[in-house]
Amino acid sequence: MSKFVREELTVNGVKTVVYTAGTGDPLVVFHGAGTVDGFDFAEPWVEKYRVIFPYHPGFGESDDDPSITDIHDYVMHYLDLFDALKLDKFNLVGLSMGGYLAAKFASEHRHRIKKLVLIAPYGLYVPEHPTADIIAIPGEEIVPMLVSNFETFKQRLPERPDVEFIGARYREATSFARLFWEHPTDPKFPRYLHRIKMPTLIVWGDEDKLIPVQQAQTWRKLIPNSEVMIMKRAGHIVQHDKPETVEAIGRFLG
Amino acid sequence: MAPLRFNAMHFMPYVHLPENHKEFKTTWVNFPNKFYDPEKGHELYQQYFEQLVLADRLGFDAIVLNEHHNTVYSMMATPNVVASALIPQVQKARICVWGVPPNFMLPNRLAEEYAILDVMSKGRLEIAFPLGTGMEYWSNPVSPVTAREKFRESLKVMLQAWTTDGPTTHYGKFYTYRFLNPWPRPYQKPHPPCYIVGTGSPETIELAAELGFGYSSVFVPQKTALELNQRLRDRATHYGHTIRPEQLPLLNFVYVAETQEQAEGEYIIHLQRFFEDYARSSPQWLAPPGYVSLEQLKIRAAGSDRMHGGFDFKAISGSFFIAVGTPEKVANLIGDWATRMGTNHINSVMHVADMPHWKAVKNMTLFAEQVMPRLRSSGGAR
Numbered sequence: 001m002s003k004f005v006r007e008e009l010t011v012n013g014v015k016t017v018v019y020t021a022g023t024g025d026p027l028v029v030f031h032g033a034g035t036v037d038g039f040d041f042a043e044p045w046v047e048k049y050r051v052i053f054p055y056h057p058g059f060g061e062s063d064d065d066p067s068i069t070d071i072h073d074y075v076m077h078y079l080d081l082f083d084a085l086k087l088d089k090f091n092l093v094g095l096s097m098g099g100y101l102a103a104k105f106a107s108e109h110r111h112r113i114k115k116l117v118l119i120a121p122y123g124l125y126v127p128e129h130p131t132a133d134i135i136a137i138p139g140e141e142i143v144p145m146l147v148s149n150f151e152t153f154k155q156r157l158p159e160r161p162d163v164e165f166i167g168a169r170y171r172e173a174t175s176f177a178r179l180f181w182e183h184p185t186d187p188k189f190p191r192y193l194h195r196i197k198m199p200t201l202i203v204w205g206d207e208d209k210l211i212p213v214q215q216a217q218t219w220r221k222l223i224p225n226s227e228v229m230i231m232k233r234a235g236h237i238v239q240h241d242k243p244e245t246v247e248a249i250g251r252f253l254g
Numbered sequence: 255m256a257p258l259r260f261n262a263m264h265f266m267p268y269v270h271l272p273e274n275h276k277e278f279k280t281t282w283v284n285f286p287n288k289f290y291d292p293e294k295g296h297e298l299y300q301q302y303f304e305q306l307v308l309a310d311r312l313g314f315d316a317i318v319l320n321e322h323h324n325t326v327y328s329m330m331a332t333p334n335v336v337a338s339a340l341i342p343q344v345q346k347a348r349i350c351v352w353g354v355p356p357n358f359m360l361p362n363r364l365a366e367e368y369a370i371l372d373v374m375s376k377g378r379l380e381i382a383f384p385l386g387t388g389m390e391y392w393s394n395p396v397s398p399v400t401a402r403e404k405f406r407e408s409l410k411v412m413l414q415a416w417t418t419d420g421p422t423t424h425y426g427k428f429y430t431y432r433f434l435n436p437w438p439r440p441y442q443k444p445h446p447p448c449y450i451v452g453t454g455s456p457e458t459i460e461l462a463a464e465l466g467f468g469y470s471s472v473f474v475p476q477k478t479a480l481e482l483n484q485r486l487r488d489r490a491t492h493y494g495h496t497i498r499p500e501q502l503p504l505l506n507f508v509y510v511a512e513t514q515e516q517a518e519g520e521y522i523i524h525l526q527r528f529f530e531d532y533a534r535s536s537p538q539w540l541a542p543p544g545y546v547s548l549e550q551l552k553i554r555a556a557g558s559d560r561m562h563g564g565f566d567f568k569a570i571s572g573s574f575f576i577a578v579g580t581p582e583k584v585a586n587l588i589g590d591w592a593t594r595m596g597t598n599h600i601n602s603v604m605h606v607a608d609m610p611h612w613k614a615v616k617n618m619t620l621f622a623e624q625v626m627p628r629l630r631s632s633g634g635a636r
Contacts, residue, residue: 171548173544174544
């Protein structure tokens with residue numbers, strides 16, 4: 001964590017916080033809908049890459065932008081942020097909702113992405129292996145569903161959820177609901193995934209309780225140059241349960 | 255102050271809860287509807303209609319209906335249907351639909367339905383616009399995140415439909431009307447009396463003030479209700495409106511009996527079941543994502559929500575508008591409330607939870623015959 005430098009930018013009038021560490025080839029990480037798990041997992045990549053971890057508007061340390069109402073608005077936000085950061089081509093890693101955003105970005109701006117990593121990405125409607133409706137699951141039930149090894153994950157949570165913690169989760173749930181309450185998935189999204197041509201790694205935990213591991217194969221079929229890496233005894237936050245996932249992704253990135 | 259006005263409000267609960275209902279964390283949203291028996295439901299409608307028709311015969315000034323979904327709390331998922339059944343039977347009293355959350359209807363269609371009720375009743379309709387509780391958003395395919403914005407636009411469309419000769423147009427964020435031209439139009443001009451009903455969100459009060467609508471706070475402590483009334487008056491003045499006493503309906507729970515002991519003995523168990531069983535919700539149901547501001551959410555998270563589960567009669571009747579006792583005691587309490595709250599509009603729930611028919615009939619009769627005359631003669635200002 002100490003290696004990361006915090007930077008505040010104003011993007012379309014919205015305070016956007018970006019953490020950066022390392023030099024070398026840029027590697028952007030898109031977080032998921034909850035920022036409890038932080039980004040210190042990305043430390044091993046810092047040796048080789050300039051790791052860039054932005055907080056999406058509406059999440060973590062960035063301010064709210066209620067005018068962002070669908071995933072494409074986030075794509076447009078990142079076009080502006082990457083301009084400000086003078087980022088042209090980069091590697092992109094997305095987790096969960098951040099995986100959906102990463103895939104969306106890559107399908108529209110493939111020339112800018114060198115390699116793509118999707119970790120348990122949200123966003124596909126797979127009727128035979130449906131994503132849990134995370135909006136409908138009570139907060140206290142969803143947290144244990146995030147990982148296989150809840151005992152170690154607990155250390156990242158307050159012992160008793162206080163008002164600030166509850167407020168932060170409510171805020172992020174609101175930002176998520178702003179996009180997905182009425183339409184959890186976009187039926188047109190898979191139609192354009194074939195435009196993702198760069199080498200793509202799809203990572204999943206075989207004990208994912210939110211987005212079933214079987215969806216990995218659907219993603220693989222839709223993205224031409226993709227491969228799947230399944231981590232055993234890992235839940236939705238794969239890298240928490242299996243820290244070696246981070247090294248394995250590093251090897252894929254080269 | 256103008257003479258007091260008395261409403262009989264009804265929730266029309268489904269009272270046949272299963273034996274094991276306590277095993278369910280809430281009786282809203284996902285409480286299984288297999289527990290609804292339509293034959294028993296039919297009997298209940300008969301009783302409840304009889305009670306509201308009786309309210310009219312007894313001289314109540316209005317009957318009040320409202321809307322809730324996916325719950326035993328109310329069998330009025332669509333109160334306009336209930337209102338239309340009652341209109342031919344309720345001959346004098348005003349018909350208050352307080353009301354349909356506009357977010358769950360197309361606004362032109364809601365404007366039409368209300369106009370139909372107003373014409374059918376020869377101008378006896380009154381309307382309240384609720385945003386809808388959090389529970390209604392879990393039960394309807396409408397985002398709570400944009401609920402307030404959509405609510406505002408719906409009201410704009412409806413008012414335009416009623417007050418501007420059609421056809422007109424509306425090009426909004428949520429709705430497009432190329433020909434806004436609803437038939438029929440309301441009997442009352444420019445439209446039936448309108449209120450906003452809510453639990454006191456600052457955004458909602460502001461909207462009522464801006465539109466010059468009445469405001470009824472529900473399930474807030476007396477102290478808060480007093481502040482909300484004052485806030486509405488102040489903010490309405492800012493927009494050039496003057497709020498009249500009758501625009502501030504005072505929601506209260508009433509039970510009248512021959513003695514104090516009898517009143518408490520006959521009533522408290524039903525009031526307790528109302529709060530513990532029928533209003534049994536959860537923080538998640540009450541505040542879906544985006545339904546309240548982060549600030550409001552933190553206030554709610556910091557204090558427990560006593561009105562949805564948990565019951566202490568002394569505490570509850572001390573801080574909320576609950577009058578249980580002899581006609582004299584109930585009349586005194588209501589008179590005091592009216593004076594303190596600056597209202598002459600008394601909106602009383604005369605039946606709660608699984609109260610049997612005979613108690614509701616007795617309660618309304620004693621109220622009409624022994625409480626209303628005391629208050630009417632005093633004019634409410636004590």
